[in-house]
Amino acid sequence: MAHQSEYALENDVIQQLENLGYERVKIRNTAQLTDNFRNIINERNADKLKGKPLSDSEFKRMMIDISDKSVFDSAMILRDKYVLTRDDDTKAYIELLDQDKWCKNTFQVTNQVTVEDKYKGRYDVTILINGLPLIQIELKRSGVAISEAFNQVQRYQRHNFTGLFKFIQMLIISNKMETRYLANSDKQLMKGYMFYWTDEQNNRINNLHDFIQDFLEPCHIAKMISRYMITNETDKLLMALRPYQVYAVENLLNQATETNNNGYVWHTTGSGKTLTSFKASQLLAKQQDVQKVIFLVDRKDLDSQTFAEFNKFQAGSVDDTENTRTLLKQLGDDSQSLIVTTIQKMAKAIKSGNPVMDRYQEDKVIFIIDECHRTQFGNMHKLIREHFQNAQYFGFTGTPRFSENKSQDGRATADIFGRCLHTYLIKDAIRDGNVLGFSVDYMRTASMHDMTEEEYVQAIDEAEFWDNQDRLKEIAQHIIKHYDKKTSNGKYTSILTVRSIPIAMEYYRIFQQLKDEGQHNLKIATVFTTQPNQDTKEKVDFKYAREELDSVMKDYNAMYDTNFDTNNYPGYFTDISNRMKKVVPGEKVDLLIVVDLFLTGFDSKKLNTLYVDRNLQYHGLIQAFSRTNRIETETKPYGNIVCYRPLKAKTDRAIELFSQTDNTDTVLAPAYSTLIQEFRDAIAKVFGIAPVPESVDALERESDQEAFVLAFRDASVLLVKLKPFDEFEFTVEEAGISEQMFEDYQGKYKHLYEEVQLRKKNKEKEDIEKVSILDDIDFKIEIMRNDLINVEYILDLISQINLEDKTAQRKDRNEIHKLLNKADDEKLRLKSDLIREFLDEVVPSLQKDADINEVYYRFEEEKKDEEIEEFASAKEFDIEELKRLLSEYEYSGQINKEAIDKRTKGGLLVRGKKVNQIADFIKHTVYKFTNVS
Incomplete structure (x- = not known):
């Protein structure tokens, strides 16, 4: 059966979006994108501009102010009013996004926008809201692994998202049958933050057509961006809520604003209740008739984690002092609408007799209560309820009390909070x-x-x-x-x-x-x-x-x-x-x-x-x-x-x-007997394709190579699950294969993986139709790195170095030095001197709030530039041309030796030697400074 082409799929998507109310516009480059944005700004802000469209100089100033910032800064600009100083020195307050009346924004869709920055890129489908590209859809034909679309988006994010494309808030990835969404980021995009969309009962909406109909309906997507994304100012990070978080907050808001009833949210432990409860608290705090939103946590849960999380999202909301003085001050401050404190401290504040507490016998207050299965069954809860007589209470719990596990006083969670507003159970989360x-x-x-x-x-x-x-x-x-x-x-x-x-x-x-x-x-x-x-x-x-x-x-x-x-x-x-x-x-x-x-x-x-x-x-x-x-x-x-x-x-x-x-x-893993039999069966399947490791080299047809990759990958996944069991022994008698033979097969497997990666890099930029079978396979290569001390592992340790405590910092650095000394990973050995220099010369001088990752990558770039300059000087080769060749090889995996030869001085033999040296330097440099093992 022939697959639908990606071009045909794009047209289907655009047609469906048009049917939902999007205007289809023909935008093929950044100049047209900018013109379209200017026209819409003038139209939507005509009253603020007093009928006088932006002049060239005004629009130029605006573009300088808002364009090509970081993803996080662009997200903040989007959510604020832009203050434009006009040519006559008057001020105009330009609104980029209507965050309250979501449906009143201007919705457009285009495709095949081409950008040329560090590399050339052409985007599949782009959704524009008020002329700004806010949602990018990357499509792959049916049958291609969704990870391939993710990899392409990663490349765009690294190399091509510039100018107004920095405003992209959300990325949508689909191979037609499987669809995910994730927030854009200045940092590396992670597969773990690709989310499924679901209905309110947690049933996945996976098919692209159904996803578009539900998720990309204009009012809904504008609401998702306006209400259900979070700007984490501490980590400079844009975050999208998962569907169950959206439904919980939506239901809680409706209960709080349309009724006087309480309620609770049952979301399993580990599913992100802190983020959900913060978003609910933040939105409730904006309600005009709510004087205070108070987030209560039990003292015994205070490993400072919840407080730190809330302070990320709203600085100063947390009362983390030992006495009640700060809490009483916050309660008396009308400008502070959100407070985070402990149930124990709130009880003390009530007992203090401070007059600031008198008003709260009448003022409308909403309590958001963390881990409510514990905190709400004692005397302190009773004291708070008696004092705050005009309050609503909303609990969050991963493990509610039922009749089977009721509290000592015989009550269940529903007896205190009323109905459950949303559920997301452990089986759903798994x-x-x-x-x-x-x-x-x-x-x-x-x-x-x-x-x-x-x-x-x-x-x-x-x-x-x-x-x-x-x-x-x-x-x-x-x-x-x-x-x-x-x-x-x-x-x-x-x-x-x-x-x-x-x-x-x-x-x-x-x-x-x-x-x-x-x-x-x-x-x-x-x-x-x-x-x-x-x-x-x-x-x-x-x-x-x-x-x-x-x-x-x-x-x-x-x-x-x-x-x-x-x-x-x-x-x-x-x-x-x-x-x-x-x-x-x-x-x-x-x-x-x-x-x-x-x-x-x-x-x-x-x-x-x-x-x-x-x-x-x-x-x-x-x-x-x-x-x-x-x-x-x-x-x-x-x-x-x-x-x-x-x-x-x-x-x-x-x-x-x-x-x-x-x-x-x-919820429970299969028994050992089940897993070991599955592993033996998987190994038997490997043997059936390649009886010995050397047989893998004889697999010429891609379909045979694919069969081996899939069979060995399945065996490797099972091995990871088996290793923790006490009874597991890696022997022929127990596992059906010796550990040494498994590692020999693993070597062949990795070699195939490296060939695929190299082939991808060597593809012509425009060659998107001819695809290898193996290109579409997720090798799950991470599971091969179980016990490796490699570049990723060391960089992860570097990111965790304690910058606040010099003694701890010194110990962290010493431990990393020890690991570098015994490392056997090829790329890590290549980088070890670079890392040692960073540890000893750069880290000790860093401020405690420094972003170590960012500093390291800057350091590495500087060292890379130094090596390039030294090499170019030694070989009398144009440095800008050398950088261009490096960029080309990094992207395409190809080295143009003819271009090198034309720029190389000397006789034929000298040039030939230099060309090879330069080509080797390019390969070595790209390999050394790529931070993936």
């Missing part, structure tokens, strides 16, 4: 790739092997059995033995949760003893509360807890060269939190022992394993498990859970409850 599923192991220690299942379950609350020293030591040794498997050779961190502070200390001492005996070199820490908390069920001797934690802190200080004690508990807590997120070898916490802390509200992509030696159920179980399931790279396929208690029935029940399904397979 399907969409927003969080990972769980791989759960249920371990039985030696002391349990002679027990019947009934005796085993009955023993669950018997401290004498569960707290037995031999049992705890056996578990510690099991953790040590399999630690590398579970954490991908220490690439990730882990948590052990236990039932009490004394047991946490028992485990801590056992691990220290085993370390002294030389059984491990893991860095172990523990943290627990030393102050009373209404949510802590455990009866704690806080004097004992403080003494124990002081002793732990002494070990911690020696291990990390810090200086903490219990008088600086917040500093210790924050330091541990950072070490659980920022995985620098030698500086991270390998295993953190906790009771309740870090099991809720803590987000770290670098945490992948949770060991459980306590009884968990319902919301507590899901919350704890969900610490491990943040998306990172393909080398983290699941959150690993290891249970040393009989929790299978409770796990299944919790998943069924919070996924609203009786099928736990949507």
Whole structure:
């Protein structure tokens, strides 16, 4: 069956957009784009311009002010009024986008706009709003992997999005059957931020025709840009909300503005509730009849994460002081419409008797409550409700209370907040790739092997059995033995949760003893509360807890060269939190022992394993498990859970409850027996195509090469999932192939991948019709880099260097030096001297708020320019021509030796030698300064 051509697909798209109300315009270059923009500005702002269109000089000044800025700055300009100083010195306030009356904007569509900047580019379909290109659609024919369209957009973003194209807010990528959207960025575009659009019930709208009909309807797309994108001023980042976030905010706004009722949003842990709740808070704060929007968070969730997130979006909204003075000041300030504080501090403010609180017995206030499954069932919540008598309450939770897991006072979340406004369940988030599923192991220690299942379950609350020293030591040794498997050779961190502070200390001492005996070199820490908390069920001797934690802190200080004690508990807590997120070898916490802390509200992509030696159920179980399931790279396929208690029935029940399904397979990884058989079958398929690694070289037909690539890729994906299992051994007997033979096949696989990448670069810029089968394959090459110390890994570590603490910075740099010394990655060795120079000469002089990534890339560009200048001088070759040749090779993979020869001085033999030297320099330089391994 013949595929529809991309040109025909473009016309279908444009025709559909015309039917939706877009005006089709013929714009083929940037000059025509600019003229069109000028005409629309004059038309739409005629009243502000008092009937006098922009003069040439006025429009030129405007273009200088607004054009070719960064993507982030352009997004800010778009959302503001542009103040034009006219030729007669009067002011005109030009509106670029109507953010309130979305449908009143001017909607146009064009295609095949050609731009020529560093490289030539021709865009498929461009949507213009008020003459500005705000949405770019990149199309591939049906059957081509959507990743190919993404790669093309990445290239446009790097090389071609200039001038007014810097205003592009959103990118839409489709191969007709699969369609995604993502926000534009000044930084590298990430596949993980391509989102599906869905309906309100979380059903995907994937087909391009249906997507256009729903998402690109003029009023809707203008509303998405105006209301449901966020300008993150701290990170200088433009962000688009996911569909479930849009629906939740929309429903919450309707409930708040059209009724006096409360409500709650049930979005699974890890799905971005902070961003959703911020956007809801921000929009509510703009409502005229709302005096204050107050975002409440529980103190125990304060690892400073939520506060930091809110301050990114609205500086100064957060009250992070210890006393209530700042909060009372914010409550009395009419200009501050959004406040972020703790429920504990709000209760203190009410009790303070300060007259500023009197007005809030009548003023309209909206409370947005984070993790409302915990914070709203105590006396403090009752106190707040009694004082704020004209308030509405909206909760966000990943694990609501139902009749099965109701609070101690017998109430469920719906009893307090009323109806659920929107749901996005863990099964939805796993399907969409927003969080990972769980791989759960249920371990039985030696002391349990002679027990019947009934005796085993009955023993669950018997401290004498569960707290037995031999049992705890056996578990510690099991953790040590399999630690590398579970954490991908220490690439990730882990948590052990236990039932009490004394047991946490028992485990801590056992691990220290085993370390002294030389059984491990893991860095172990523990943290627990030393102050009373209404949510802590455990009866704690806080004097004992403080003494124990002081002793732990002494070990911690020696291990990390810090200086903490219990008088600086917040500093210790924050330091541990950072070490659980920022995985620098030698500086991270390998295993953190906790009771309740870090099991809720803590987000770290670098945490992948949770060991459980306590009884968990319902919301507590899901919350704890969900610490491990943040998306990172393909080398983290699941959150690993290891249970040393009989929790299978409770796990299944919790998943069924919070996924609203009786099928736990949507959340849990397949059993080891299933995965190993799938791997053996996949390897058998590889053997069927290429019986030995050398056979791959004999695969001449592209269809055979494609079959090998797909078969080996599938096997590699399965291998990543198998590696964390205790029982996995990479032997012929267990896996069906030896580790060495698998690596030999992997070498052939990588070679094919490199050939495809080179072929893509060598394609003529206009040759878009003849496509290789292999060009369309996503090789998933990331999974081949599981244990590599390569350029990407080192640059990631560099980006995490601590610029605020000179001692920590020095240690970070030293650790990277050590990794460089033992690196065996070819490109990293090539760059190592460059990186060492940056670490030693540039990093120490950086200010604490510097963007390390940006500084490094500038440094690298300068070094690249120096090498080019030195080489051009030594070879007596025109430097501008050399730069042009470098750019051409970087883009097309081709070197024009005839052009080099024409610019080269000397006799025939001398020129021939120089031409080869220059060609080699071009290849070497491009390879060295490309930051992808």
